[in-house]
Amino acid sequence: MSPKAGAGFEWRTAHRLHLPNALTVLRIVAVPLFVWFLAHDGGASTGWRLAAFATFLAAIITDRYDGQLARRWDRVTDFGKIADPIADKALIGAGLVVLSLQDDLTWWATVLILAREVLVTVARFLVIRRGVIPAGRGGKVKTVVQSVALGLYVLPLGGALHTLAQAVMAVAVVLTLVTAREYLVVAWRLARGTA
Numbered sequence: 001m002s003p004k005a006g007a008g009f010e011w012r013t014a015h016r017l018h019l020p021n022a023l024t025v026l027r028i029v030a031v032p033l034f035v036w037f038l039a040h041d042g043g044a045s046t047g048w049r050l051a052a053f054a055t056f057l058a059a060i061i062t063d064r065y066d067g068q069l070a071r072r073w074d075r076v077t078d079f080g081k082i083a084d085p086i087a088d089k090a091l092i093g094a095g096l097v098v099l100s101l102q103d104d105l106t107w108w109a110t111v112l113i114l115a116r117e118v119l120v121t122v123a124r125f126l127v128i129r130r131g132v133i134p135a136g137r138g139g140k141v142k143t144v145v146q147s148v149a150l151g152l153y154v155l156p157l158g159g160a161l162h163t164l165a166q167a168v169m170a171v172a173v174v175l176t177l178v179t180a181r182e183y184l185v186v187a188w189r190l191a192r193g194t195a
Contacts, residue, residue: 023062027087030059035094038154043102049156056154059091060147085124088143089117095150105153109173113146116180123187130190138179146172 037052063084093114099105149172152165 021083024083024087027059027062028083028090030055030062031087031090031094034059034091035098038095038098039102043098043104046156049154053151053154056091056095056147056151060151063088063143063147085139086121089121092143092146092150093117095154099150099153105169109169112173113176116176120180120183123184127187127190130193138175138182142172142175142179145175148172 034052034055037048037055040048040052043049096105096110096113100107100110145168149165149169152161152168155161157165
């Protein structure tokens with residue numbers, strides 16, 4: 001193998017090893033930028049709301065591709081399994097809090113979603129020595145619905161579209177609570193050594 005070919009092989013190997021986790025880290029780094037745009041001018045500026053939405057959308061797109069690339073390239077890591085859901089929770093949780101502070105979203109929805117996420121995250125860390133709990137199918141659906149609901153709330157919408165945002169958020173809250181059981185059961189089994 002020529003040096004040039006060898007260098008290309010090493011680059012592709014490093015690229016495949018690190019890109020999925022780099023996308024996850026990029027999503028975490030996007031959180032303060034998203035919050036800053038969303039909170040600017042108290043959320044009253046259409047331009048800043050659109051900038052917040054664009055940042056949120058870009059971060060959500062990385063959520064789709066980090067896991068997909070990790071599975072395709074056989075680069076699923078414990079870091080990715082832990083950091084990916086934390087990145088999702090940080091992005092969505094921060095948006096919910098800012099929207100509630102601006103009185104755009106009722107606090108009960110934010111509190112229920114955040115309480116569930118904290119509970120599941122604590123459960124994950126309590127059993128981490130026995131095994132990593134990856135995101136399940138229900139959790140992924142929940143994240144998608146939460147993301148759609150949050151995105152609709154971030155956009156400067158009114159009338160029927162705002163009603164749609166409220167309906168999607170209600171579905172997101174229900175899914176958030178229902179899917180908590182899935183993770184708590186796995187955590188309980190790991191804690192007992194039966195998983």
